Amino acid sequence: MSAKGPELPSYIKEQGGNMVIAEHFQQTDNYTMKRSEGMGDWLITYTIAGEGYFQIDGVERFCQTGDVTLMQPGVPHQYGTRRGSTWNFVWAHFTPRFMETSLIPNEKLLIHAIDSNVARNRIHQAFNRLISDSIERSLYWNELCESTMREILLLLAQRLSKQVDPRIEEIRHLLSTRMQDPIRIDELARAVGLSPSRLSHLYKESTGSSIVDSLNDMRIRQAALLLEHTDRQASEVALDVGFQNYNHFAGQFRKRYGMNPRAYKNREL
Structure with missing residues (x-):
């Protein structure tokens, strides 16, 4: 050499x-x-x-x-x-x-x-x-x-x-790709070979959040992007990201961003 x-x-x-x-x-x-x-x-x-x-x-x-x-x-x-x-x-x-x-x-x-x-x-x-x-x-x-x-x-x-339990990674992938679908913990648990209670405990222990909270967080972050970068109205965006109840969507959105979805869309940047 x-x-x-x-x-x-x-x-x-x-x-x-x-x-x-x-x-x-x-x-x-x-x-x-x-x-x-x-x-x-x-x-x-x-x-x-x-x-x-x-x-x-x-x-x-x-x-x-x-x-x-x-x-x-x-x-x-x-x-x-x-x-x-x-x-x-x-x-x-x-x-x-x-x-x-x-x-x-x-x-x-x-x-x-x-x-x-x-x-x-x-x-x-x-x-x-x-x-x-x-x-x-x-x-x-x-x-x-x-x-x-x-x-x-x-x-x-x-x-x-960051070493993550592969079963938790699989669940997060399923949540992100099936964001519009109703969530069923028992179906997610079967997908990774765990009982529903064991999955819920392991997920919380690994991520600090529940499965439902993680899914809602994904949905709300995606909703904010759609409100900011498309002409979709807030009620349409709610359905796009998987919320069937607009009031629940608005409450979750306000909790994260400090304002309701319509105000977020109309705010001056």
Whole structure:
């Protein structure tokens, strides 16, 4: 390795130093990649199924379904499919200039288990978009790849910054996507394999709010945005966000913003 460290790969140099490439691999246990001088860019992987290994400084570590790995530039390494397994994974190389990496612990190799189905699906979908754009190379493909790569890094940083029970994360996702529907604690509880009483206790313990209060907070914040940025009237917005009773909506809105919805909409900014 030179004093300046490993150079950027040729495929990145060709794009003026700014590039993201990605692909989906499914490999048997004869798959291995060895780079004795490391690489000039970052490597990130997400394991869809099976197991892989990474060997750095003589230490072998494994990744499995739902794990994200992130390896820094300039790290001599070897990686591949764990013996006796297959490794179904998506990967991306990206340039060191991404500032979002500063939000992630400074480790040669980070391996983090994504234990929430919601987060796993979102990361997997982001990788799929990244792969599609990097292969198709349509107009603005590199900008789209950079945007998606930032999304993946921010999702990883979010997971690392605050560990949340994956069942609570799943409930919050369900609340946000079904905001207009009547809430049933027993249905939510079944979705995450808990009893209604256990879910209610765990949710309050984890978030400091009840499920109903969290849902109302989501609805009211969304209502404020609709009042401020659309021509929808307050009574229409109430229905849009899931309140069937306007007086209840107005009371909840006043509690948060100190005025009724119509006054909020008509106020001078």
